[in-house]
Amino acid sequence: MVLAIVLTAIGLLHFIWAFSYWPMKDAITFTKTFAGTYDGKMPPAPITLLVGLALIGGAVLTLMVNESLPAIGPECGHPPWGARKQKYL
Numbered sequence: 001m002v003l004a005i006v007l008t009a010i011g012l013l014h015f016i017w018a019f020s021y022w023p024m025k026d027a028i029t030f031t032k033t034f035a036g037t038y039d040g041k042m043p044p045a046p047i048t049l050l051v052g053l054a055l056i057g058g059a060v061l062t063l064m065v066n067e068s069l070p071a072i073g074p075e076c077g078h079p080p081w082g083a084r085k086q087k088y089l
Contacts (some may be wrong), residue, residue: 004062
Protein backbone atom coordinates (compact mmCIF):
# COMPACT_ATOMS: atom_id res chain seq x y z
CA MET A 1 0.00 0.00 0.00
CA VAL A 2 2.83 2.39 0.85
CA LEU A 3 4.53 1.68 -2.49
CA ALA A 4 1.30 2.49 -4.34
CA ILE A 5 0.94 5.79 -2.48
CA VAL A 6 4.55 6.78 -3.22
CA LEU A 7 4.24 5.86 -6.91
CA THR A 8 0.97 7.80 -7.20
CA ALA A 9 2.47 10.88 -5.52
CA ILE A 10 5.50 10.86 -7.82
CA GLY A 11 3.22 10.32 -10.83
CA LEU A 12 1.08 13.31 -9.84
CA LEU A 13 4.21 15.43 -9.46
CA HIS A 14 5.14 14.53 -13.04
CA PHE A 15 1.72 15.73 -14.20
CA ILE A 16 2.38 19.05 -12.45
CA TRP A 17 5.94 19.26 -13.80
CA ALA A 18 4.74 18.77 -17.37
CA PHE A 19 3.38 22.34 -17.26
CA SER A 20 5.23 24.01 -14.40
CA TYR A 21 8.56 24.04 -12.53
CA TRP A 22 6.91 24.02 -9.12
CA PRO A 23 8.22 24.05 -6.32
CA MET A 24 11.27 25.85 -7.69
CA LYS A 25 11.31 29.52 -8.67
CA ASP A 26 12.59 29.04 -12.23
CA ALA A 27 13.45 26.38 -14.80
CA ILE A 28 17.22 26.63 -14.24
CA THR A 29 16.88 25.91 -10.52
CA PHE A 30 14.44 23.10 -11.28
CA THR A 31 16.68 21.33 -13.80
CA LYS A 32 19.76 21.85 -11.61
CA THR A 33 17.97 20.31 -8.60
CA PHE A 34 16.09 17.43 -10.23
CA ALA A 35 17.96 16.67 -13.47
CA GLY A 36 21.50 17.72 -12.62
CA THR A 37 21.81 19.96 -15.68
CA TYR A 38 22.39 23.70 -15.77
CA ASP A 39 20.77 24.55 -19.09
CA GLY A 40 17.23 25.15 -17.75
CA LYS A 41 15.69 23.09 -20.56
CA MET A 42 12.65 21.21 -19.25
CA PRO A 43 11.78 17.79 -20.72
CA PRO A 44 8.96 17.80 -23.29
CA ALA A 45 5.47 17.78 -21.72
CA PRO A 46 4.25 14.63 -23.52
CA ILE A 47 7.22 12.61 -22.25
CA THR A 48 6.71 13.88 -18.71
CA LEU A 49 3.01 13.02 -18.87
CA LEU A 50 3.84 9.50 -20.07
CA VAL A 51 6.25 9.02 -17.16
CA GLY A 52 3.54 10.17 -14.74
CA LEU A 53 1.03 7.82 -16.33
CA ALA A 54 3.49 4.90 -16.12
CA LEU A 55 4.11 5.60 -12.44
CA ILE A 56 0.40 5.69 -11.64
CA GLY A 57 -0.07 2.53 -13.72
CA GLY A 58 2.62 0.88 -11.62
CA ALA A 59 0.74 1.89 -8.49
CA VAL A 60 -2.46 0.34 -9.84
CA LEU A 61 -0.67 -2.89 -10.76
CA THR A 62 0.88 -3.01 -7.30
CA LEU A 63 -2.59 -2.81 -5.77
CA MET A 64 -3.88 -5.50 -8.12
CA VAL A 65 -1.09 -7.91 -7.20
CA ASN A 66 -1.76 -7.17 -3.54
CA GLU A 67 -5.45 -7.89 -4.25
CA SER A 68 -6.51 -4.49 -2.92
CA LEU A 69 -8.05 -3.81 -6.35
CA PRO A 70 -9.76 -6.42 -8.51
CA ALA A 71 -7.54 -7.71 -11.31
CA ILE A 72 -8.49 -7.15 -14.93
CA GLY A 73 -8.26 -9.62 -17.77
CA PRO A 74 -9.26 -13.24 -18.23
CA GLU A 75 -9.10 -15.77 -15.46
CA CYS A 76 -5.97 -17.86 -15.75
CA GLY A 77 -7.40 -21.02 -14.26
CA HIS A 78 -5.67 -21.07 -10.90
CA PRO A 79 -6.79 -19.82 -7.52
CA PRO A 80 -5.83 -16.34 -6.35
CA TRP A 81 -2.26 -15.78 -5.15
CA GLY A 82 -2.86 -16.46 -1.47
CA ALA A 83 -5.17 -19.45 -2.00
CA ARG A 84 -2.76 -21.88 -3.66
CA LYS A 85 -2.31 -25.10 -1.75
CA GLN A 86 0.49 -27.53 -2.41
CA LYS A 87 -0.09 -31.24 -2.14
CA TYR A 88 2.86 -33.37 -1.13
CA LEU A 89 1.17 -36.78 -0.96
